[in-house]
Amino acid sequence: MGFQNFCLTEVRRQYWPLLGTANARAVVRRCIKCIRACPRFDQPLMSVLPKDRLQCARPFTITSIDFAGPVYVRSGLRRFLAKKSWIAIFLCFSTKAMHLELAEDISSSSFLAVLCCFMARRGKCAKIYSDNGTNFVGTQKELVSMMRKASDQVIKEGIEWHFNPPSAPHFGGLWESAVKSTKHHLRRVMGEHKLTSTELRTLLCQIEACFNSRPITPLSSDPSEMEVLTPVTVSYFC
Secondary structure, three states, X not given: OHHHHHHHHHHOOOOOOOOHHHHHHHHHHOOHHHHHHOOOOOOOOOOOOOHHHHOOOOOOOEEEEEEEEEXXXXXXXXXXXXXXXXXXXXXXXXXXXXXXXXXXXXXXXHHHHHHHHHHHHHOOOOEEEEOOHHHOOOOHXXXXXXXXXXXXXXXXXXXXXXXXXXXXXXXXHHHHHHHHHHHHHHHHHHOOOOEOHHHHHHHHHHHHHHHHOXXXXXXXXXXXXXXOOOHHHHHXXX
């Protein structure tokens, strides 16, 4: 815009060309020196969506799971005691609907309890996708072994468990974006404050409602257009 406006200003000192803005833009875009100074980067070729992303199925039939945290929860009223908790994030492959659960710890029993709560409210899922252990760091190494043990129990119920390849977090970009969105809202609401477990569960429900109310189709400027499609509306009609 800067070079385009400068070129048009200099021309208008002596002339007033018709369609001056469009002509100035065309001249700047055809300038070889400008093209070499500010080249455009090629966009990488995007692969097709995985087959499970295109399945016409009930919401959360094919889902992914990831953990965010730790989040420090206030457990005392008079005496301040901070306890680590984790947020289990379930994401539907078909509708991109989100389900959040608060996990007290990262033991296998706690994770199985979270999974049971999820399936009791959303229905039994057929496939579960999650990250591989090598992309977890620090304290999340315990989470890796926990999820490996839990997968054995889940397989007995007829649920397929898929792990991403090692050192390939980009394979889980779908649910990593959900983790990012969850942390975005947590930072803006909580800040440096420590919430109780009840307050945190309430906040997670509000974040879940906010995420599931976002439009998943382009918005139209036509006032007669039908109501926008969201994960919530899809879940209600399925």
